[in-house]
Amino acid sequence: MSEIDEQRRKVEELKKKILEQKRKASGGNTVVEEKPAPAKDEKPAKGLEELAEERLKAEAEEARKVEEAARRKAEEEERKKTEAAKQAPPPPPPAPKPVPQPAASPPTGLEDRIINAYSEVLKVAWEDGVVSREEEAMLKVLRRTLEISDKQHQDLVQEMQLGIYLQALVDGWKDGAITPEDSERLDMLREKFNISAEEHLRLERQVRREILKHKA
Secondary structure (H helix, E strand, C coil), X not given: CCHHHHHHHHHHHHHHHHHHHHHHHCCXXXXXXXXXXXXXXXXXXCCHHHHHHHHHHHHHHHHHHHHHHHHHHXXXXXXXXXXXXXXXXXXXXXXXXXXXXXXXXCCCHHHHHHHHHHHHHHHHHCCCCCCCHHHHHHHHHHHHHHCCCHHHHXXXXXXXXXXXXXXXXXXXXXXXXXXXXXXXXXXXXXXXXXXXXXXXXXXXHHHHHHHHHHHX
């Protein structure tokens, strides 16, 4: 039921109550009083129903105006938002997703070749048991160029020194006995390479076994 219909219903109920009160006041007899005829220039008084309808129309018109004002306000706000969105700078593009990097591959044969090349240079530098200042400077430059770490360098030097000393033992014992010259050279190398007496005896026994094995 609309608001206008509800107001009309209330007006009808009010009219019924007024008529009921009039009937009670006149003792149940309906008396129709003659009203004086209105003057020519006087307009007849409006009934309650007409007044109610006019009031309802006025309220409906006021409600329509309020609704229209609210609609215009909403449209104006939407228009301002649209213009502000057009004037605002575009949002920055989303950051690209990080590309997964492949796992580091294990060292290839290139590293082994670099180590072997550096080891050969070390052998040449230490062949006579002494490394000069010029040779040491060249080795430092070569280490930086080949990216050889200090630990790798020390391990290679120790391995190379043992190899040189072992070869000197083989050369000394190949004829079955150590000559004074061979003994002097071995003593010099043992001192330069910091080879202990125990290590010397171990290497010497190994060399003698190999030589005897080949002669057998």
